Amino acid sequence: MGNAVAVLAQLQREVGFTHLLSHEETGAAWSYARDRQVAAWCNSARIQWQQFTQTGVIRGLRNRSGWARRWQARMDEPLHLLDGSFTAALPLDQPALPTLASLGLSPHGKTLQAAGERAARRTLRSFVQMRGYGYRKALSSPLSAEEGCSRLSPHLAFGTLSLRTVHQVTEVAIRDTPERDLAYALRGFAGRLRWHCHFMQKLEDEPGIEFCNFARVCDGLREDAFNNDYFEAWCAGRTGYPMVDACMRSLRVTGWLNFRMRAMLVSFASYHLWLHWRQTGLFLARQFLDYEPGIHWSQMQMQSGTTGINTLRMYSPTKQALDQDPQGLFIRRWVPELAKVPLPYLAEPWKMDPSVQHMAGCRMGVDYPLPIVDDKAAMAFAKGRMYELRKTPQARMEAADVQEKHGSRKSGLPPSGRRRKAKAPRAPEAASPQGDLFA
């Protein structure tokens, strides 16, 4: 534990090693800076640093043509199984694992999913054998997603399970299962494993997207409008919109949330509250147990409308409450102030008149906040700004550039060389939530 170069130098003095073996990491700016320091140290200490790939992300990629084929080939390579003979070269001094207190952190009070390789394998097995059945239907609601999604993201982010293992186990399950429903569901899941690297590749190719808009035409859109009161209310789960607040509070305790609800939280912050994605993204990154910079920053920008290429998706928190939590179970669980509010008012509690508030034991503006912004007015403002910008010639030009560099390829050809075929509309969750097709 400590500064990477200092720790390596100390180990080198104790053990005298000549090679450093590690995984390639597609990280954030700080881990890239660390890697550069380690590389410089290796150079000066004559250590050979060899980095191994661990995902489908390709370093030094010139363009996206053929990327999907290369991903497949990498994921199909044989797994390296540990034969049990791996031991430390020398008995090193092994200090006890640091405690939260010794790291200067306070107890987190969270209820997190189990960690470690054994738990990861159990989670994978239960998903491909049983839990995966309802995957496609379970994705959107935070209630069903809790069990119905794989929940493998923290394991992939920490490396307690490799993406190659998950891919290969899934392919075998699809091939071997006699259940057509399960095979169909698992194929949907297998597609998402590709998205994992598709998004990480964007950060690998353009590290600046952690800080800057993909489409620079969006610069200045939100930078000067940051309202700290809105930001704090959003972080605390006190916006007055029950579905937003329930999702935020649940995330803060469990460290996880399903895709649709993550997208809704960001859409609400970026469109309704007109907050810049960088600050809200940092806050979310600190909550997510599965924080993976390449996926995270690409998604933050996608859900904020700053990639220039994706369909703008603005979620109504009221509609999401009615669609994804029709019985109000999720809201009541995470926003106890609203526990006794009658179901017809639960998505819009500000519509209760004083007598209903009295019966529900919830005074609006006292026990639970009134909405911090007006839904319709905020959406109208955001739509006006976004569509006006998208129409400009500069936005169109930049969109073509972003698509060329980061867009997925339907075939081996770059997007401009493709002929588009009319397609039958797909079910919302079978379609790519990214708006750009992955093939």
Ligand SMILES: Cc1cc2nc3c(=O)[nH]c(=O)nc-3n(C[C@H](O)[C@H](O)[C@H](O)COP(=O)(O)OP(=O)(O)OC[C@H]3O[C@@H](n4cnc5c(N)ncnc54)[C@H](O)[C@@H]3O)c2cc1C
């Ligand atoms: C604003 C925002 C931020 C996000 N940040 C992260 C993040 O930091 N780390 C992260 O792993 N995922 C992130 N996601 C994507 C997605 O929400 C999570 O991967 C998913 O909810 C994890 O749960 P699961 O493993 O049960 O997913 P499953 O649905 O079971 O999917 C299996 C795996 O596929 C990959 N995957 C699934 N959906 C996506 C997607 N849309 N894009 C890329 N990969 C995907 C993940 O590796 C996931 O673990 C983010 C989404 C949004 C909208």
